[in-house]
Amino acid sequence: MGFRRTMRWALIRAGVWVSCAAISSCDGPQSALAPAGRDAARIADLFWWMSGGALLVWGAVMVAAIYAARSNREHDPRLASRFIVGGGVVFPTVVLAALLSFGLALMPDLLSPGAASAPRVRVSGERWWWRVTYEVNGRPVELANELRLPVRERSGLTLVSPDVVHAFWVPSLAGKVDMIPGRENRLALEPTRTGLFRGACAEFCGGAHAMMAFHVEALERPAYDAWLAEQARPAAAPVGERAERGAAIFDARGCGACHTVRGTRAEGTVGPDLTHVGGRHRIAGVLANDVDGFRRFVRDPEAVKPEAEMPGFAMLAAEELDALAHYLDGLE
Ligand code: CUA
16 A cells, blocks of 8 residues: 555656646747737636636546545435436536637637738748748748747738648747648738747658758847848859859859849749748758758758758768858848
8 A cells, every 4th residue: 555655756846847848848930929920928827728628527527536446325316317418418508608708809800910011921932942022112032931020010921822732930930820722721920029930841741741841030129121122132142262153153054044143144933932942040951051961962962951952962962061161141
């Protein structure tokens, strides 16, 4: 008996410890429980209310089960049927109806599109990256795997996909929305504080699904305007002999058939626009943005993103790869 009791206490203590550890790790740049957006905050509220409701139902069932196991009372059919109707029909109906009304009441707010003056961004789920298109003076400006948005404004996103189904999700800012070929879905993001938040694809879509990361940075309005104006400019000319050689290799190897570098003759649209690739938070959404990151990705994209459509360039000499990486790193 003593041993069993000791074991039971050890298990309870371990359970509490693990739960605390799990909850304390629900922080950071990609957590629905550390909201930094108006919609995410509503959804987190809903989560806690739902959890409270579930706990209430679970508690009631446990009390009933323990009572039934320990009770020596004579079976009373009338009391039993009252108990079944009360605990099995009325109680769950009331709790679930309350939770449902609470959830439904949130919907109009979550679907509201925001002011016309707020940014409008089109995001397309590609295999396996994110094509992000802003509009500046009526002209599209494309970037990849990264959005920047003004804080405290409700930006409107149009979510599309040319081929397979993805789901766009920035847990810290809002709920997830599917990107379905042939459809245009809408989502609004309204960051409540500045910062860098991580997003992910939330629908299994293929080889590099788990590597389909992207970043959303919330900025004050002036910083956002300055950043967007910079993104709309053509690419910086390569600086230094090595970067110039890299630009020549980029041109000679036909990289421009798939990639655009605005201001050069590279005008491909199959892959990500690289005009300001060196200034992004990450390469391909996942690698550190430095010369080594470019070297790794260009040499073997498949190693970073399984089933990547871009061919590897392992046939380049180390010195050529290095020059190319320096050129791309300089495209800020
Ligand atoms: Cu895209 Cu999963």
